[in-house]
Amino acid sequence: MTAPSALRFEHHEEPFGIGEDRPRLSWQVRTDAPGWVQTAYELELGPDTTSLASYGRVDSAEQLLQPWPARPLASRERVAARVRVWGNDDGGPSDWSPVAWVEAGLLNAADWQASMIRPSWDEDSTSDEPASRLSTTFELDGAVASARLYASAHGIYVASINGRRVGQDLLAPGWTSYHHRLRYQTYDVADYLRPGTNVIGFEVADGWWRGNLGFQEKRNKYGYRTAVIGQLEITDAQGRLSVISTDGAWQAGRGPVLSADLYNGETYDARLADAGWAGHGSRSLEPVVAEDFNTALLVAPDGPPVRATEELPVQEVLTTPSGKTILDFGQNLVGHVRIRVRGEAGTEVVLRHAEVLEHGELGVRPLRVARQTDTYILRGTGVRGSGAVEQYSPEFTVHGFRYVEVSGWPGELDPEAFTAVVVHSELKRTGFFECSEPMLNQLHANVVWGMRGNFVDVPTDCPQRNERLGWTGDFQVFASTASFLYRIPGFTASWLKDLAAEQGTDGPPPLVVPEVTFDKPPFPTRPVMAAWGDAAVLVPWVLYQQTGDREFLRRQLPGMAAWLAAAADAAGPELRFEQGFQFGDWLDPAAPPNDPGAARTPWQLVAQAYLAYSASIASQAAALLGEDSESLRLRELSRQARTVFRKHYIADDGQLQPATQTSYALALRFGLLEPEEHPAAGERLAETVAADGYRIATGFVGTPLVTDALSDEGQVEAAYRLLLQTECPSWLYPVTMGATTIWERWDSMLPDGTINPGDMTSFNHYALGAVADWMHRTVAGLAPAGLASRKLLVRPLPGGGLTWAAARHETPYGEAAVRWEHGAGSFTLSLTVPAGCTASVYLPDGSEAVEVGSGTHSFNCEPEVFAGTAGTPQLSALP
Structure with a gap:
């Protein structure tokens, strides 16, 4: 049985009131035929389901972003569509897909x-x-x-x-x-x-x-x-x-x-x-x-709206040392509280929201001047509706909170009168992970909740204090993780359009998108800020890899070139960064609480590495768009920046200067070393991690890269020891402290329950949760090996005492899933490949890859020792 499904228009979750007059179409195929690949398709469109007209058979294996076959939509026009396909099984056409509707908004x-x-x-x-x-x-x-x-x-x-x-x-x-x-x-x-x-x-x-x-x-x-x-x-x-x-x-x-x-x-x-x-x-x-x-x-919107997506009940009612009443919802979240209350007219119920408790009281210091307080004044007695239960939830605000302090409640407080309403952009969940280690499962859940709380129309840094801005660097390092967990192309398309509009075609993009300017040091109006400005290049590249949609590259290429030109100008005639201020490896755990940029890795090294890497990616983007002269120019810029990096940051004996986790991770993952230099660099990175006590020694820049840099070079156990560390600083230290989201700082909460003394402390920041991307690709072993995951790389690298791990992801072609188990010398792996896709499967005994097509597959081996082979390609290796 073969039938198309999930017919989509552009990247819309709800194709109603859209802004495109010729929306491209994509579909998935469900089939029982193993190794099935589409060979042709036929689209029917019409004003209603009884007037569908065929636009002919198209011989093509492509299922994604196929051209609109009819005349352009007019404003307000509503069209029904369906598709059927032919495959390599030489059978007749499939059944028709269910009818999907698209409606244009006001286009002019x-x-x-x-x-x-x-x-x-x-x-x-x-x-x-x-x-x-x-x-x-x-x-x-x-x-x-x-x-x-x-x-x-x-x-x-x-x-x-x-x-x-x-x-x-x-x-x-x-x-x-x-x-x-x-x-x-x-x-x-x-x-x-x-x-x-x-x-x-x-x-x-x-x-x-x-x-x-x-x-x-x-x-x-x-x-x-x-x-x-x-x-x-x-x-x-x-x-x-x-x-x-x-x-x-x-x-x-x-x-x-x-x-x-x-x-x-x-x-x-x-x-x-x-x-x-x-x-x-x-x-x-x-x-x-x-x-x-x-x-x-x-x-018209590109992505989904912000909506209420879940409701959570009160888990516990607490009384603080000072006698205050606090509700604990058990989960740090973003949204608001809905109340049901009965009382006298004019009674004021006040709800104060915060993410944590500090020594038993509501921890509001991290909010800075944000009050996060809702007040409801009852209608009550003497007004129409006297004595009735009143229900209230705010319409015009959202809060980041787990705990709510309640004052002014009339009568006895009933916890069932309160409901936490979770609010964020209504993205479709597409990625899941679990394994035999409960703490890693909680870490992954924290990553998901951190994304949910910060994807509120724009990708914000934090959802609670007086900030909540679309920081470019945060999204840049997290974009790959986000694109696995949720379907983000429409959401991100809107943000990238704002980035392009704010940046123009000259100079760097703003630090935050939409732009909010800063008047106080150390923030110049439009600084050259490596890793942050590189979002102009790397975020659209991630979206292109995820979807195969070159429009992300086409729209952003002028901004890519403008950013790289500004970065090269800042580096000077020798193309070497020396003076000024940059965030660098922001929030290195060695940095003092009130100096988060004081990292062990100098910002100049970070900027040099990013210039070489982003110029290489932009060169590839230009080549894909047929801009050959621009591609050659950017490739040369990358080569020159790489040469400067090697001259100034690699010693004669091949060691990085300084020899930090971040410097090695950048050099290994950004293609700054020669192939023959990789094994030794991998060993030195592992030695550096060991010297750091298998604790995190990276900030925003190094953290997303360090586990990949280790596992790529066969240092799998070092990567697992780093991942599974529970002492601060580590990914699991917050889990031991009861965290339910990712923290901004490795020690946002100190072991004695005191909030970090810095004035920049959030308990819901997704950036350091980018390690989940490695967990998906390397721990579970489910990675893309081609555009839109049409080809998969299945190469789990077991370690750390895990006995099983699993991941599944709804690719644009359908759901891919991997699960492996091992014990008593045996290893088993099950794999689901979507219709129209293939996979290269590497088992941990070091045997040759097995190539498979769509369908369900099982594999077994009996490795004496797991082969610590490379986990995934370098970031720049994908097309």
Whole structure:
């Protein structure tokens, strides 16, 4: 039985209101035929399932990103599609795939009739501001056939129709480089409408637009006033179109949200829940102001929205030494708390959020000035709904927390009245890992939770303090791990578009994307910062490897060239970095708490290595795009930077200077050594790790590379000893301390339960969790060996006393899975290869590779000693 499935359009999770008029199509194939490979496909498209038209058989083995065969989509157009395939089994065509639907959004600026409107009173914002409500009434005199709401805002908005919240999106329209790109959302709202009088409204709060942003206490980054734009298009049963748009006839009012800020939290007065809407007889409504706004800035989303994805109950109610009541949800997470409460009108319930306890009290010092506090004022007695249970969860903020301090609760506190709501971009989970060591399983879970908490519309560094910025370096080192765990191409495409828009075609990208400038040392406005600026090259390269989509490279190639030109200029005429400031191997555990850049590996060495490596990758990207002269120029830049690295950082006896874990990891993984130099360098790296007591001696730069650098050179046991170390600094030390996410510092919490004294301490930072990538590829043995994992490399390297390990990953072609076990001298491995893919399988007895096609396979061997052969190719070796 063979049938295509999972028909997708571009990289959309929900192809509804998309911005592409010719979306490429991809599909997976499910089949019982071993070794099956597609040889041809046929697409059918139509306005409905009864009017599908064929676009002919196409002889091709390609299943990913195939061209749109029909005329371009028009704005608002909805199309059904399905596919069938032929394979190398010489049979007839497969069954048709299930029908998938795609619908275009508003593709042209001229499609917008709406105006961007704001309240007339909304003046300069100097502190957390109340949310505004903007609304109007309209009449419907017949049945509704279809209805779409297109909306966006300067700020964070929630739409409602007839008192019902529209959709499930949170923090819409999300955070982009607003002056370059402002996302709009599309909602199907036919079920919200009714005959007669209808009320449509938007509640809009500060959000990223004008709220607190960054760690230098800035507000009003993008503007001083919140505003909203919305266009409701209704088609009746006779096909007549009505459009209700935001304009100067709308009205504005105040509602129950007295203040709202992403860092500080939300204050909600339920006694005002009905206030501020048109049609409620309120005398406090005022006119709105229509602003000048360029609708060409409005773009459809590339990735999924932010939504609530999970709910967690209270695990324990604690009483602190000072008598405070604290809820422990058992998991450090990002989101908010939903409460159910009954009490007198005006009662204030206050929720303070934090990630950790310090000596039994809420640990708020790492939050710096962020308050992370929500206040709910009960509607209660004397108001309509007297005595009823009231439910509240904030709309306009998110917090990073495990613990919540509750004060003002009326009556006896019931833990079942509280629910933690997990919030992040609704990415599809694609990667899983487990093994025989419970602590490694917890480490991996911590990596996953750290990613979930920081992939909130942009890839932030941390989710709790006054920062939460899209640091380029953090994402750069974690992108490969992220692309295994979740399907991130759409999410990342949006971020990369902002990076390109902020960077332009001259100079380095900003340190954070979207850009937030820094006024205080040591942060110049646009610094050349190795590993951080290299995100312009390496993140799109990871996405290309994961998807095979050259558009990631095409869109970013000008930025790659601009970054490398800026880095080369900073290196000077001899192409050697010497003076200035860079982050380097940030947060080396040897660095003092208040000097996180004081690493054992000099930043100049880091910058030199990255220049050579990124120029090599950019050269490959240019060659793939047919930019041959640019490819040759970048290759020469890489060669020169490599020569300088070798001259200044490799001694005559072949040792790195200085001989640190990071310097060896960079040299080995970035292709800076000759092939004949690798074995000795691997041995010296292992000796360095041993001299460090098999403890971590790397920061942001070295940590993602060191285990690969060891296992590539046969130093497998050294890699496992480093991975399994439990003494600080190590990956497992936080696990021994009860961590449920990855920490920013190796010792964010000291052994005595005291928070690290530095003023930069987060308990939810994903960057140091990049080791999970090695766990997937080398511990479990499931690695890509070709674009989009069409070819797999299955080469587990057992060690560390593990008796089994397993990983599975939904590749673009389907799920691949590996599981191995060993004991009593035997080793068994089971493998699933998706249809259309192949795998090279290396067993740990050192035997030759076995090449297999799609299907399920089993292997056995009896190695006396596991062969410590190389685990995965160098990063630059993939196409």
